[in-house]
Amino acid sequence: MRRRESGMGNGERRRPAVVRQPYAVALRGALLPVLVALVATGAWAQVRTPYGGYVYPAGARQGTTAQVELGGQNLQGVLAVHVSGEGVQTKVVEYVRPLNKKQLRDAGQHIQALMRKHWSELAGRPVQAPPNANKEPLPELPDHPLLRGLEKKSIKELDDLRLKLFDPKAQPNAQIAETVVLQVTVAQGAPLGMRELRVQTPIGLSNPVRFEVSGLPEVAEQEPNALDSPVQAVDLPAAFNGQIRPGDTDCFRFRATKGQKLVMTTQARSLVPYLADAVPGWFQATLAVYDAQGKELAFDDDYRFNPDPVLRFDPPADGEYVVEIRDAIYRGREDFVYRLSVGELPFVTRIYPLGGKAGAPFNVALWGWNLPVSSVTLEGQTDTQGAQESLKEVAWQWAQGPSNRVQYAVDTLPEALEVEPNDEAADAQKVTLPVIVNGRVMKAGDVDFYRFEGNAGEEVVAEITARRVGSPLDSLVRVRDAAGQVVAVNDDHEDPSRGLMTHHADSYVTVRLPKKGTYTVQVLDTQQHGGEDYGYRLRLSGPRPDFALRMTPSSLLVPAGRLTPLCVHVLRKEGFAGEVEVGLSGAPAGFSLTGGRIPAGRDKVWMALAVPAQAVGKPVAIRLEGKAKCGETVVTRPVVPTEDMMQAFAYQHLVPSQELAVMVTQPLRMLPPVELVTLAEPLKVPAGGVAKVELNTLRGGMPPNLKLELKGAPEGLSIKGIAPTATGATLMVEAKAGALKPGYADNLLIETIVEMEARGGQGRTQKWRVAAGVLPAIPFEIVK
């Protein structure tokens, strides 16, 4: 591993010196490595958690070693990059910091001088300095990967570098300005599929970044590669990799023969799901195929509702063709990374029915391109104990290659198939509740009718599952009574558990039937589309209280023996309002969860995860699950780790990760500053009053620079004061009158923060806040 010794080049900030505070001695040993990675932005420095924005190339083939770049922020001091799953090893080659303004200016002078030298040599005349040239020698350049070996570069290479460094169309994006160069080795037997990369620095463990292990030959773009560029043709299949810069189009030339059924699948938005600071909030890729004469033969800008395009291309003749990829509105930057797989690859376009009854495997018919089978057997178990339904995902490994991932549903209710004709009210198909009807809107404008008998006051749910399992249907459900009056209608219903979905097209409606009689349910496509692909599952049943659980974040770095906060969200369904008990599932020894309860009425609760007292060499995948009584059944649901991602400046999504990765590092030599005196019962906080929490401290009394703050506390709850005691302190927690009602229950999470001052250059003083972990979560309740 080659890493710069200090990372401090010319013009960089000098290391600040810790100057005082009672904890300075302890901190100097324990936290100095941490401090040097901090940079003050204002009066207080912010803790700079590493952030991963992209990986390029975002995949590698089994049995190969590849050099990849991981772009992000706060990556300085990178210690390791961890990959989920088995069979992939990484080695950090180098951390590459962005050039500062002076370095950029100096680099520009060098490039300009070298290009002038090349041009003069080509013209056969002596090198002439520009009229206003500075007589000073060129400034010395820092050792930076982009600037190494400038003298050996050709005019073309220098010009490419000039454009890269000084592209007027490029905008500065600090969140992806740093890079870590990695060597990634994929074992021959490494399982195919998507992995997650996480960067470990002394400060933290980054969010996961997606990286694919593939079985295809990998091809990286070589600029220039626009449509009119001389690009070398390759044989298929291949996985093409590239990055789209502002205004960029990338082209790949390939050889194909008539009769081939080529499938081109793009991964762009699926690699970097959301961009917080862009509209649209992802790389919106388009694909086009051209013949050797440059005539466009095929184009696609998305696959159904998925922004990543998929093209089926039948070459009209033997020869060379070009596939072009770009952003739909010609944006671009480093994290506009893509992978484009091209070949006679299997691709499933639909299954029918879209699911089956839980309890036993069931068969579904299969359609698509390059498929070796026309039906498959799907596993028919719900995911967890007590669950009445599950949405599942499956992929197949065939001789032609791996298939795309296909979603389907499993449910405990009786199943039925749509029976045509049912396109008129008079032909409405009779069903008996509860039921799941598997149907299709077979043509544009088609409306499917179902009828059932209901009783006055009966509550009925009509739910469509289509878009959530890959159907292009944009459903609308309408319920009419016997007189034809609409008693309920719904177009879209948001399902926040689907974090990657931005158009929640599936319909959902609950209706209390006004009287006994026959009711008709209509299912149609609001966009007036239809066809065999437009499948759906219509659930007609009484309400089924249920829940889903999510947590954030999905990467944690914790010093051994400490606790770290995590937030667990409950997504309540169909009237479920009860308490959820949350705990670890099969965790290694030493891990434990405090505050593992989501009280009735709460949608999210902060909990504290305690880790073992000894460091662990690599991230540990920790699973959590929640149990709750739904009706008469105890239902268990997994707590799905997610990243809270923003899209297009405004919209938040909980995007699932493959695992919760917990990195347990060496213990801080600084002793725990505060210990909580264990409470036997939830803390009772009087509404409009104060409750006391007893704390033991390290040396008795509270150090003045040790601060306690509430994390994620509801509005109206605050720390009123801290009173010293013989053994530590009493923390007074106040519930503001009127802000929280009696009966409100939640967790109190107390964060310990050490504040320090450091004197930097030119007499400037910087203040540092070092998070020293949280105390065990304290369940509390507001009482009268």
Next chain:
Amino acid sequence: MNEHDAEMERVEGEEQSLLGGAYGMSRRTALRLMLLGAAGVGLSRFEGVWAQPAKAAAGKVATAVAPLPARAKAIIQIWMWGGPCHIDTFDPKPDAGSDYCGPLNKPIATNVDGIRVGELLPLLAQQADKYSILRGMTHGINSHETAAYMVQTGRTPGGSLVYPCAGAVVSLMKGYDHGYTGLIPPYIVLTRPQGRFSEAGFLGPKYKPFATGGDPNSRRFEVEGVVAAGMTDERQRQRRELMHSLDALGAAMPGNAQFAKLDQTEEKAYDLILGDGAKLFDLGQEPAEMRERYGRNTFGQSCLMARRLVESGVPYVTINYGGWDTHKQHFEIMRRKLPEMDKGMAALLTDLSERKLLDTTIVWWGGEFGRTPKVDYQAPWNGGRSHYGKCFCHVVGGGGFKGGHVVGASDAKGENVASRPVSPQDLIGSMYELMGINPASPLPNPRGMDIQLLPPAGEGGIKSDGPLREIM
């Protein structure tokens, strides 16, 4: 991709389609239409849309609802496009901590006891007796388009009608339909159209603002449709003569009444281009010291231009001042832009006051919302602030508004309105009253519905304590 650029691209596209699609007009055509209105010449093609009904209905206004005594003659709206941060400008919260204030945690005293403003506004601090700060502004909308619509129309977004903004309403009630005879259109935007919504709404293109284009800080302020880019006045005159020499139909029909009206219109148009209009837009006529006082930048010179327009009788001028959508590099941008704003706006207040125009001119400062009080230090924002419609501030001064007051308050962190909520309709209605426009006046609309200029207080569930009586 920069949000501003992306949205402007889209918005401008929409605006093109609005003008080109619905009404088939270019900016120059719109200007011509306004001039025709000024000259009393009707164009059936356009009047068939809304202009005639609007005019007719507007005619009823005088009899239907009594006008109010007017204290203000004009409004200068400094539109802080993108949403300025309330905490870093007129509602500082130094005690909220660094997570909220960032490095701007040293507010400064003003020339009014007890009022403090952000540390980057030292010149405006010395003018605090001339304006009042509304610290309880609220509407709860966090989207540019809908919030801009709400703040400038006083109407809740949505519904089947697109309402006109305050400038268009002033143009309706104080423009050519009600005795305004100025050569310059009654509703001017310096310099780019606002673009976030259709300013005139259902009133139609006649009441749209005239956006000048150009840059008042450039050597020659090339006002689109008035000052031709790269063309001297002499060449302009020669072109006119050439056009007349080719006007065979006009020559063959001397004395035709319709042609006479068109000649009259043309005369007005050339007055605008080569006569008084051009002079008005010629900032070179201002002393160099005055130009410096406002700041030699687009905003500063726009403020100066606004003063000249108001001085000449234009009732509504918007300075469309962009660049406040500071998701990233917030504090860097504040340090760069606030001094520019401070200088231009302070000079405007001083200049209006010295010319005795402030008593009759409302200066209205504000954007579509504020910004999240808590600084977002996480990637990709790295010290930015997002949109915040729950609590923000606006500033009003002159034209009958008292100076030196603070109306309402936000809480300790600037996150919630603590007292005296002010809704956009409270604010707009107060300005209408000072302009002598009764907010209860009927608003002509395409459906002939019984609609008033402003909705009842509290529409859309927005907190409101009514008009700003305490400072009127």
